[in-house]
Each structure stands twice: as C-alpha cells, then as structure tokens.
Amino acid sequence: MNLDIVWCVVILVVLCIVGAAGCKFWLSTFTTDALVPFLPSFKEPIYEGMLTFWTFVIILQVMIPLSLYVTMEMAKVGQVYHIGHDTSLFDPETGRKAECRALNITEELGQIEYVFSDKTGTLTENKMIFRRCAVGGQDYGHLGEDENILACTRLKEDLLIGNARHRLQEFLILLAICNTVVVNTQPHHDLMNSSGVIEEPQKNGVAMRYTRLSESRSTTPPSPPGPPVPPAPQEGGLEPLAISVANLPTKISRPRLLNVPTIPSLNIGILRKHSPTGTRGSPSSPRANSSINSESPPPIYEAESPDELALVHAAKAYDVKLIKRTARSAVISLPDKSTLAFEILYVLPFDSSRKCMSIVVKHPHTDEIVLYTKGADSTLLSSLTSSEEESSATVKVRQLLHSYARQGLRTLAMARRSLSSSEFEAWKQRHSEAELANDNRERRVRESFSQLESNLTLVGATGIEDKLQQGVPEAMAALVDAGIVVWVLTGDKPETAVNIAYSAKLFSPAMQLLRLQARSKSVAEGLIHGFLEAIRIETAGRIGEGSSQPPVNPTEDDRVAHRIGAPWPRQRALVVDGKTLTFILDPRSGLTAPFLELTRSCSSVLACRATPLQKAYIVRVVKEKLGMRTLAIGDGANDVSMIQTADVGVGVSGREGTQAVMASDFAVARFPMLTRLLLLHGHWCYDRLARMILYFFYKNAMFVFLIFWYQLYCGFSGAVMIDQMYLMLYNLLFTSLPPLAIGIYDRIASPNILLASPELYSRGRLGLVYKPHSFWITMADALYQSIIIFFVTEAAYHDSDVDIWEFGTTITTSCISVMLIHVSLEIRSWTIIHVGTILASLGLFFGFCILYNVACVSCIGLPGSYWVMPVAISRWVYWMTVLLASVLATLPRLVYKTVKNTVTPDMIQRAKLHYRMKRNRETDDCRQGITGRDLELTEARVMS
Incomplete structure (x- = not known):
C-alpha cells in the first residue's frame, strides 16, 4: 500500500505538470496586447504556468488519500472489537476471552506464512x-x-x-x-489492573x-x-x-x-x-x-x-x-x-x-x-x-x-x-x-x-x-492444510517431542522424517548437505517418473505446480536438537542458509532442547533471511523473546503467569483458538482492509479525474465546477461510511466455509486479494468511469444555458451514485448495516445539498450554489443524465464480475458453491431418510 501511495503522488505530480503546461500553451495563443474579455491580465505564460502548477496541487490533493489512514485505524478498531467479543474465542473453563493488545496489525493475521509454537502449556494443558x-x-x-x-x-x-x-x-x-x-x-x-500491572495484594494476618x-x-x-x-x-x-x-x-x-x-x-x-x-x-x-x-x-x-x-x-x-x-x-x-x-x-x-x-x-x-x-x-x-x-x-x-x-x-x-x-x-x-x-x-x-x-x-x-489440549490435532492439521509452515520449538528431549508431534498431527506417518542431530559442526554440515542432495535426487527422479498421488496436506504452491504438469512432492518433516542448532545459528559457521533451504523442503519442523534465545534467533532468521511473515505463540516467560521477535505475537493465558500475554499482540486462552483467529478473523481482516484500500484509491482518483477533465474547458486555469463545500465534504461526509462498512462488517465467506476449507487462507498468505497490479486496475477503472460521467454530462448539457454550478452539481451527483453502485458490487455479505450506510450516504448528500443551497447564500466567504440543487432536481435532464452515466460507468465491472464468476470462479466462489450443494444434498437426503453414514460412504465412493 505504501508503494501505491507513492504512485498516487506521482500521478498527482503528472496531472499538475500537464495542467501547468496546458495553462502555459493556452495563454500563449493570445499574442495581442489588447485585453481579452473575461480573461484577467497576466504576465508571461511560463510564469502563469508555474503558478498554476501549485493551484493544481491544491485542487487535486484529494489524489493523496490522507483520510485513508484515519479510516483504516477506525476499521481496525472495529475489527479488534469483534475479535474480542467472539464467543467462540471465549474459554468457559478459565473465563478468559481473546485480547487484542495491538490495534494496528489485524490484517497481518491473514498473511501468516510461518507459525512458531512452544509446546508445554501451549500445545499441552500444562497440567503435569x-x-x-x-x-x-x-x-x-x-x-x-x-x-x-x-x-x-x-x-x-x-x-x-x-x-x-x-x-x-x-x-x-x-x-x-x-x-x-x-x-x-x-x-x-x-490481581491485574486495567493497565496490565499486577497489583500488590493487601497483606492480612495470614x-x-x-x-x-x-x-x-x-x-x-x-x-x-x-x-x-x-x-x-x-x-x-x-x-x-x-x-x-x-x-x-x-x-x-x-x-x-x-x-x-x-x-x-x-x-x-x-x-x-x-x-x-x-x-x-x-x-x-x-x-x-x-x-x-x-x-x-x-x-x-x-x-x-x-x-x-x-x-x-x-x-x-x-x-x-x-x-x-x-x-x-x-x-x-x-x-x-x-x-x-x-x-x-x-x-x-x-x-x-x-x-x-x-x-x-x-x-x-x-x-x-x-x-x-x-x-x-x-x-x-x-x-x-x-x-x-x-x-x-x-x-x-x-x-x-x-x-x-x-x-x-x-x-x-x-x-x-x-x-x-x-x-x-x-x-x-x-x-x-x-x-x-x-x-x-x-x-x-x-x-x-x-x-x-x-x-x-x-x-x-x-x-x-502433560496431555495435549483438546482440539490441538485438528487445529494443527488445519494450519498445515492452510499452507502455513509450523515449527514447534520445545525444550523437551527428542523422543518426547517426536511422540507429541505425531499425537498433535504435526507429523504424519506418510511423512519422511529427517533427523538433524550432530555433536560437531562438521557432522552437522555433512548431514545438511546430505539431506539437500538426497532431496535434489528425489526431486529429479520424481520429475522424470511423475507422481499421480497427492501428498496428505498439499500446499497451494504444490497444487498450482501440479496443475501445470509437475508431480506431487513428498512431504517431509525435520527434527533438530539444541546442540545442532548451536552450530547452525552461529553466523561464522555458514550453515544458516543451507539449513533454511532444507527447512523450505519440509512442511513441519520440530526443534528439541531449544533454549529461549535459540527460539528467538530462529524466528528472526526466518523472518529476515526468508522474508516470511511470522507468528510466534507461547505461554511462558521463556517464550517472551520469541513472541516479541515475530511479526505477530500470540500469548496463551495459561498457568505460567502473564509474561507471554503482556508481551504479545494477541492473547487467547487455548491453542486451538489460533485456527479461528487466523483462518477466520485473519482472513476477514485482510480481505476487508485490502478491498477497502482499493476502493479508497478508486473513489479519490475518480473525483480528481473529473476535476481534471474540466480543465479542458476552462483553459487549464485551475477553476473547478464543483462547489467548495462539496469538495471539502466529499471524503469527510458523503463517502466516509461505505468504506467503514466494508472494513468492519463485510464477510467474504461465512465462518463455516472458511473453517471447513483451510486452503482458502492462501488468499491472504499469497496476497491474492491485493496484488501489485490491483492498484493500476483500480486506477484504470476510475479513469474510465470519470470519462463516462464527465462527458455524458457535458453531452447532456451541450449547447444549453446551464451554469457552471448546476453542471458541477450534476457531475457530483453522478459521482456519488456511481461510487455507491461500485461499492454495492464489492460487498460480499449484505446486512442492514451495509444497506444503512448506502442509504445514509445518499441521504446525507441530498439533504446537505438542498439545505445548503436553500439556506446559504454566501457561507464562510465562499461563492455559494444558491438554489442550484432544488432547480436541478426539478428537471428531467438531471435525472436522466445521472441514470445514464451511472449505468454506463458501472456496466463493464458488472459484466466482468458476472462472466468471471460464471466461467472461471475463484476459490471462494467454488467453496461457496460446494458448501451450498452439500447442504442441499444433505437436506434432500434427510428428507429421503438417508443417514449421515450413508452420505459419507457415497461421497467416499465418488472421490475414489
């Protein structure tokens, strides 16, 4: 997003330069010294062009979405509120709910690529x-x-x-x-007070x-x-x-x-x-x-x-x-x-x-x-x-x-x-x-x-x-299915840790287990390079022979590779102990890069006998060397350094005090809640903010382009056809509510779908919602819609006696209308809140315009649009122009979405269709008296 804002600045500068150059060339056409009617006296055209450049900076500054940051923070506060009040993240045994201690990284929950987890008290009950x-x-x-x-x-x-x-x-x-x-x-x-400080209890006789x-x-x-x-x-x-x-x-x-x-x-x-x-x-x-x-x-x-x-x-x-x-x-x-x-x-x-x-x-x-x-x-x-x-x-x-x-x-x-x-x-x-x-x-x-x-x-x-928490195997399997690489970092001995890893479904019997346990640097180096060479040979043989059997939990990258002809890779898991990590993590050993290359061939990694400093260093190396977005979760004081090193830190409010919670960005009562936090709330937060940001770029760019097209008709003088009050209230009042509705309440899919299909998490993990070219597609859409709105309105009022303010009011109405239709096409789950924000935006615009035009002749020293709106809405050409411009401007996007969802639906649409068909089939089967067991057997035969 920050790069796209830089591009917004570049676009603004280009528009200002074009406007300044247009002003200079337009003034250069007047070669006579005589005064031209309605044209003020001016000095050299090049000097006037330089002054006009700064005029354009002022009138087109909406291109830089300064209000976007305020809207994002408000949206994140709303997201944090809903995470904290999710009843499924409440643990009745301990009476604890999810806590959001960082208010500005909710979208990162939907982009996690690596999860680093402690074992004792995090995966287990910590009831020894x-x-x-x-x-x-x-x-x-x-x-x-x-x-x-x-x-x-x-x-x-x-x-x-x-x-x-x-x-x-x-x-x-x-x-x-x-x-x-x-x-x-x-x-x-x-006793913890509201500031998170443990208060000293009052001492009594006991x-x-x-x-x-x-x-x-x-x-x-x-x-x-x-x-x-x-x-x-x-x-x-x-x-x-x-x-x-x-x-x-x-x-x-x-x-x-x-x-x-x-x-x-x-x-x-x-x-x-x-x-x-x-x-x-x-x-x-x-x-x-x-x-x-x-x-x-x-x-x-x-x-x-x-x-x-x-x-x-x-x-x-x-x-x-x-x-x-x-x-x-x-x-x-x-x-x-x-x-x-x-x-x-x-x-x-x-x-x-x-x-x-x-x-x-x-x-x-x-x-x-x-x-x-x-x-x-x-x-x-x-x-x-x-x-x-x-x-x-x-x-x-x-x-x-x-x-x-x-x-x-x-x-x-x-x-x-x-x-x-x-x-x-x-x-x-x-x-x-x-x-x-x-x-x-x-x-x-x-x-x-x-x-x-x-x-x-x-x-x-x-x-x-130390028993596993209930739901940990299912949660671990869901994270792996989501394409997240899971590392478990524990101080237990390898035999204990491996047994727990199988119980927690971090490892599966189908996985190839690589054991990296050495007592010297040379042995560690030999093992790492030996494993890498064996993987290369296996990969070469797999490509030559082909493989039709998918792995147990294929990642999205594996699925994409398989669709273009590559055979399925064999899943691997790595076990490394603390002594070997001492050699690997030493910057002088030169083993860090080969080790990370080896881990990238594994879907799960188990580090045994790891110290707290080793845990933190592993997280930092993966984050910096591989450039991955990391999450660390733990429950004790020895996990604090790891939690603080990761991009997102999650503390488990367990039995080992509150140090991990106090150092974390988010806190949950049990590890299985992490799946809902990531696969549901993380997915929602990332998707909401990504689409809200693109929508913000779109509505601001379209408004700026409308003002720029008018310069073709006013000699690039920097004049605007829109009332100054409308310019000031466009972002503040008229278009402020719909982005918040998307950023806080919109749902790309229901909880049942997102939790039942963990692979959908790859939309955020791979950045499929906000791609690098998404900004330019949004700019192109805004450019097209601004052309339609401006020139349809210009054609409707061509050769008429309409004044500049009525022309600008019609364009502003069309802009608001198209903007609301556009946001309606972007909404994925309609609620009363979404309907209310759209109706409120229309009501605020028309209500303010009529009241302002009727009551204000010259407000705060600005030339007012006195009685313009009441006159405009009484003419049929106004309504026909707004209707025609709205239809023509949004028709391409509507057609594109319809064709795409019908011909090449994305993974969300396919998941929704599959879920809907499954529910309909279950309903029909229940009516016919078919049991759930019969349905499972039928589905198994179909899949085989």
Missing part, C-alpha cells in the same frame, strides 16, 4: 501429572490426576523391605525439597505469616527454630493424605497405605547410621520429631513451574510432605508424623544452558552438606561419577528414560552429591569471585555452578505426563 519414576533400576507406575496421585503399592513395599529402600527414601526427600515451591495456607491470586521464597545466596545461619508443631492424630499409624478422601476435588481416591505401625522413618537407615545415639539427630530431638497439628489447614503449594508442583504432590502421596519453606529452611513431614528441617545453604536456579536446578542443604541429623539436583537427563547423566555412570542401575534408568520419552512423558533425572564443609566453603569463595568479576560474569557464574553440579550420584528419574 506424575506418571512414572525409576529408582535403583526399577520402574514404578502411578495413577490419579493432579494432586490426587495414587501411591504405587510396589514402591511402598520396596520402601519397607526393598534393597533400594534407602535410595527410595532419599528420592522422596529430593522430590519434596529440591524446588522453589511456596507453602501457603490460603490460595494466592494475582499473608504476613509466610515469606515467598526467593533465590537466596545467603549463607547466614538460620534463625532459631520456632516451637515444635503439635502432633497430629494418627489413623493406623499413617495418614493417607493431607486431607480426607471425602474432600478430594476429584472422584479418584488413594487407597490406604500398608497396615503397619509405620514405614521405617526416613530419618533412620541411611540417615541414622551417621548419627550416634543421643546426638542432635536422635529421634528424641524436637527438631526431628515435631509433628503437624491436625487442626491446621492443609498446605497449599504454589510453584512457578508445574513440573515442580507435580513432584511435590508425588512425594506427598507417600506422606513425605513439604510443610514449610523460607529462604533459609525447608521443613518436611515424614510418614510417622515426625518432621525434618533442612537448612538451605544455597539455591542454584534453573537456566536454559545448564538445564537443571539444584539446592545445597545441611542435613538436620548429620550436619552433612548435600547437593540435590534435578534436570534434563542429558545434563545430569553426563555429570555422574565414572563408577556411577557404568553401574547397572544407571544403565537400566537410562533405558527407562528412553521408554518414558517414547511414551510422550516429560523426563527428569535426580542426583545428589555429598560435600564436605571445606569443599563447600572453597566453592563458595570461588563463586563469590565469579559473581564480582567484571568480565564474562555470566559465563563464570555458569561455570561455577557446573563445577558444583559434577561427580554426582544418580538418585532416580521421573516421567511426567
């Missing part, structure tokens, strides 16, 4: 459910939902008599304390009793422990859950534990053997044997990560409950109702480079300093001691982790390391120096963390289920 764990080489499965996890009977038995009971006990302790979970007695709610955990690096000794918590009544020696089964939020209840007095307390065995009798770690110690008051409310866990919440609930299922946490301590209760208060010495926060989180604690019984860590198995398994890495239990756990990943579970590994006081103090000193370093501080801090998180002993591993 603890499903499996592996400890000591044994696999333990779990049932239940959310916080009501059912304890595994075999794991409970192994806690009593198993060979790995000590490791199981420590595994449960690690689940309970190696996190940043906050314990509260009342739920916490963030809120003052706990402090939110921060990433503390303090090594100050903890404050003296408070009074012991009174003991709770025991039922059979053990408490099934922190709340009664009758009060569970779901119907799933956990069976009672084994009917034994106690499971061996977790402060015995591996812990007690380090503590002599009568010491601080003895059972009689109040610090180790305090219990929970039965009257205290059950703890409410709040976590930044749903994974941590699932782990804490899993430990709670075995009565290892986190009951209190501060910045300096973590208190857990044990199955025998005793408690352990661990002193927190240091928290190593999670970061995307290390892919793990750790906590250093001092054991309450032995004063032993222990590092507990959890994170990606690729990180922790490579940080084990050599003996631990080669042990049979570790080998078995590694196999189980691969099995979990193939089942689509999110995998985590847990490990520990015992530290002496001297080791920890030495590390703390080195780490303090790294934190105070002026150069490469972040790298040195990260290296310091990695040094501590080495020589680990494996404790166990977990598999957490």
Whole structure:
C-alpha cells in the first residue's frame, strides 16, 4: 500500500505538470496586447504556468488519500472489537476471552506464512501429572490426576523391605525439597489492573505469616527454630493424605497405605547410621520429631513451574510432605508424623544452558552438606561419577528414560552429591569471585555452578505426563492444510517431542522424517548437505517418473505446480536438537542458509532442547533471511523473546503467569483458538482492509479525474465546477461510511466455509486479494468511469444555458451514485448495516445539498450554489443524465464480475458453491431418510 501511495503522488505530480503546461500553451495563443474579455491580465505564460502548477496541487490533493489512514485505524478498531467479543474465542473453563493488545496489525493475521509454537502449556494443558519414576533400576507406575496421585503399592513395599529402600527414601526427600515451591495456607491470586500491572495484594494476618521464597545466596545461619508443631492424630499409624478422601476435588481416591505401625522413618537407615545415639539427630530431638497439628489447614503449594508442583504432590502421596519453606529452611513431614528441617545453604536456579536446578542443604541429623539436583537427563547423566555412570542401575534408568520419552512423558533425572564443609566453603569463595568479576560474569557464574553440579550420584528419574489440549490435532492439521509452515520449538528431549508431534498431527506417518542431530559442526554440515542432495535426487527422479498421488496436506504452491504438469512432492518433516542448532545459528559457521533451504523442503519442523534465545534467533532468521511473515505463540516467560521477535505475537493465558500475554499482540486462552483467529478473523481482516484500500484509491482518483477533465474547458486555469463545500465534504461526509462498512462488517465467506476449507487462507498468505497490479486496475477503472460521467454530462448539457454550478452539481451527483453502485458490487455479505450506510450516504448528500443551497447564500466567504440543487432536481435532464452515466460507468465491472464468476470462479466462489450443494444434498437426503453414514460412504465412493 505504501508503494501505491507513492504512485498516487506521482500521478498527482503528472496531472499538475500537464495542467501547468496546458495553462502555459493556452495563454500563449493570445499574442495581442489588447485585453481579452473575461480573461484577467497576466504576465508571461511560463510564469502563469508555474503558478498554476501549485493551484493544481491544491485542487487535486484529494489524489493523496490522507483520510485513508484515519479510516483504516477506525476499521481496525472495529475489527479488534469483534475479535474480542467472539464467543467462540471465549474459554468457559478459565473465563478468559481473546485480547487484542495491538490495534494496528489485524490484517497481518491473514498473511501468516510461518507459525512458531512452544509446546508445554501451549500445545499441552500444562497440567503435569506424575506418571512414572525409576529408582535403583526399577520402574514404578502411578495413577490419579493432579494432586490426587495414587501411591504405587510396589514402591511402598520396596520402601519397607526393598534393597533400594534407602535410595527410595532419599528420592522422596529430593522430590519434596529440591524446588522453589511456596507453602501457603490460603490460595494466592494475582490481581491485574486495567493497565496490565499486577497489583500488590493487601497483606492480612495470614499473608504476613509466610515469606515467598526467593533465590537466596545467603549463607547466614538460620534463625532459631520456632516451637515444635503439635502432633497430629494418627489413623493406623499413617495418614493417607493431607486431607480426607471425602474432600478430594476429584472422584479418584488413594487407597490406604500398608497396615503397619509405620514405614521405617526416613530419618533412620541411611540417615541414622551417621548419627550416634543421643546426638542432635536422635529421634528424641524436637527438631526431628515435631509433628503437624491436625487442626491446621492443609498446605497449599504454589510453584512457578508445574513440573515442580507435580513432584511435590508425588512425594506427598507417600506422606513425605513439604510443610514449610523460607529462604533459609525447608521443613518436611515424614510418614510417622515426625518432621525434618533442612537448612538451605544455597539455591542454584534453573537456566536454559545448564538445564537443571539444584539446592545445597545441611542435613538436620548429620550436619552433612548435600547437593540435590534435578534436570534434563542429558545434563545430569553426563555429570555422574565414572563408577556411577557404568553401574547397572544407571544403565537400566537410562533405558527407562528412553521408554518414558517414547511414551510422550516429560523426563527428569535426580542426583545428589555429598560435600564436605571445606569443599563447600572453597566453592563458595570461588563463586563469590565469579559473581564480582567484571568480565564474562555470566559465563563464570555458569561455570561455577557446573563445577558444583559434577561427580554426582544418580538418585532416580521421573516421567511426567502433560496431555495435549483438546482440539490441538485438528487445529494443527488445519494450519498445515492452510499452507502455513509450523515449527514447534520445545525444550523437551527428542523422543518426547517426536511422540507429541505425531499425537498433535504435526507429523504424519506418510511423512519422511529427517533427523538433524550432530555433536560437531562438521557432522552437522555433512548431514545438511546430505539431506539437500538426497532431496535434489528425489526431486529429479520424481520429475522424470511423475507422481499421480497427492501428498496428505498439499500446499497451494504444490497444487498450482501440479496443475501445470509437475508431480506431487513428498512431504517431509525435520527434527533438530539444541546442540545442532548451536552450530547452525552461529553466523561464522555458514550453515544458516543451507539449513533454511532444507527447512523450505519440509512442511513441519520440530526443534528439541531449544533454549529461549535459540527460539528467538530462529524466528528472526526466518523472518529476515526468508522474508516470511511470522507468528510466534507461547505461554511462558521463556517464550517472551520469541513472541516479541515475530511479526505477530500470540500469548496463551495459561498457568505460567502473564509474561507471554503482556508481551504479545494477541492473547487467547487455548491453542486451538489460533485456527479461528487466523483462518477466520485473519482472513476477514485482510480481505476487508485490502478491498477497502482499493476502493479508497478508486473513489479519490475518480473525483480528481473529473476535476481534471474540466480543465479542458476552462483553459487549464485551475477553476473547478464543483462547489467548495462539496469538495471539502466529499471524503469527510458523503463517502466516509461505505468504506467503514466494508472494513468492519463485510464477510467474504461465512465462518463455516472458511473453517471447513483451510486452503482458502492462501488468499491472504499469497496476497491474492491485493496484488501489485490491483492498484493500476483500480486506477484504470476510475479513469474510465470519470470519462463516462464527465462527458455524458457535458453531452447532456451541450449547447444549453446551464451554469457552471448546476453542471458541477450534476457531475457530483453522478459521482456519488456511481461510487455507491461500485461499492454495492464489492460487498460480499449484505446486512442492514451495509444497506444503512448506502442509504445514509445518499441521504446525507441530498439533504446537505438542498439545505445548503436553500439556506446559504454566501457561507464562510465562499461563492455559494444558491438554489442550484432544488432547480436541478426539478428537471428531467438531471435525472436522466445521472441514470445514464451511472449505468454506463458501472456496466463493464458488472459484466466482468458476472462472466468471471460464471466461467472461471475463484476459490471462494467454488467453496461457496460446494458448501451450498452439500447442504442441499444433505437436506434432500434427510428428507429421503438417508443417514449421515450413508452420505459419507457415497461421497467416499465418488472421490475414489
């Protein structure tokens, strides 16, 4: 559009130059010095021509559509209103509706070519459910939902008599304390004001009793422990859950534990053997044997990560409950109702480079300093001691982790390391120096963390289920059918991500899966060039042999190529991991361009173990190197950079806070709503604005051409035959409503058609509505219609005594009439609003003209058209001229549209016809008693 506005300026300059030259040549014909009647005195013709140039700039400036920008903004505000009030984009579960946080990019929703999506919380529910764990080489499965996890009977038995009971006990302790979970007695709610700012809640007595955990690096000794918590009544020696089964939020209840007095307390065995009798770690110690008051409310866990919440609930299922946490301590209760208060010495926060989180604690019984860590198995398994890495239990756990990943579970590994006081103090000193370093501080801090998180002993591993959101497979298939290339960027391991990709229909069994996983730059380069060469050979063979079978989801480009004789291409999907992306995205590697060329041969791409910075860099590379219009969608803080880098950012208002929503242009409650946002509202917004802009160019150009033709009859003097008030109100009042009706309310097709035929989205993706030549076709149409209007009116009043104002009034009426007929031909869905805007435009024009002509003799110092309109409308020649000019001016466009829609209908017309025939057929079949199943079988036979 911006280029076309430049062309409008060029056309204006050309018209002004022609007008100035015409004035100069016309004045040059008067060679006598005598005054010519009705012609004012003038100096040199060339000087008068130069002055007239600026006169033409003033009277023809309507050619530059300044009011178009105002109209576009008003139309976009209307579009945003309808998107925000679409009931289909409202999620009753969360009570959230679609939000439009950017008011000026609605049309870009209809032109998206690449979608980059996060997985966790975006494609999935982000409701982490603890499903499996592996400890000591044994696999333990779990049932239940959310916080009501059912304890595994075999794991409970192994806690009593198993060979790995000590490791199981420590595994449960690690689940309970190696996190940043906050314990509260009342739920916490963030309140967002109208400006999008989270307001600080008013503190009450309960809120003052706990402090939110921060990433503390303090090594100050903890404050003296408070009074012991009174003991709770025991039922059979053990408490099934922190709340009664009758009060569970779901119907799933956990069976009672084994009917034994106690499971061996977790402060015995591996812990007690380090503590002599009568010491601080003895059972009689109040610090180790305090219990929970039965009257205290059950703890409410709040976590930044749903994974941590699932782990804490899993430990709670075995009565290892986190009951209190501060910045300096973590208190857990044990199955025998005793408690352990661990002193927190240091928290190593999670970061995307290390892919793990750790906590250093001092054991309450032995004063032993222990590092507990959890994170990606690729990180922790490579940080084990050599003996631990080669042990049979570790080998078995590694196999189980691969099995979990193939089942689509999110995998985590847990490990520990015992530290002496001297080791920890030495590390703390080195780490303090790294934190105070002026150069490469972040790298040195990260290296310091990695040094501590080495020589680990494996404790166990977990598999957490994160279900796909309902409707994600259908939404993903619709996006692919629309010709949009979908990239899923996730931090999960490849096996988990690939399983989810198949479940989400990002991948299909018919696709050729290309795996790009390398541990060095040379291997990555060889794989990329090898894949490209194989694709070239396959393409050459396909062209030679031909292929009659279409792919599962052919793009519009494939369909066009197939129609001109090219065989169908084979669909491919690419899987790349974060390590390989490090080599590819390095500008010095020279692999970015070949990688992008490879991705263009794939309909879907899956990036695993990707960091937030890699996600953002991928989006930027695709946007800048390929010149594609991109959309990024995510739900968490780690997606913010990706969302802000894309042309359009969509935030999912999920369970990981509001950072993604605050950084986005649009916000939806669930991923499946993206299809309606793009395929329906995006299609509508792009189509509406494209046709509204072309219509704006048309009506302004036609008005300017009418004034220009009059210069042939006034010696290019810059005089106009239209009243000055009409000139000022043409865009402001007479023609302002129809463009808004098109831009806000017109529908190229119904929602059922657009959502049932995703391939129609290519109209916006390929720019089929507003093509480069559309502007010139519009200019040619405006030029033709202006010629018809002006010269038909001139012929009607030829050799008559009509004055300049009546002539101009007739031309203005014909112009308004033709403009309204033209917009009527452009409207795709008639509503009362469209009819109202057309009638209002006619009413405003005639009403103002009559009132102005009757009441205003000389308004604001301008020569008025006094009583011109009442006289003109009383003559038959006025009405016949307007009627004839309107018919002749719009007839070619009407004939063209009729022939085109009949002979060569576009994809929208074909989709409408198919939908109408299908509905009629279904109606007829219902009348004849044919079931829907019979209809499907009949259609299948016809298609085959």
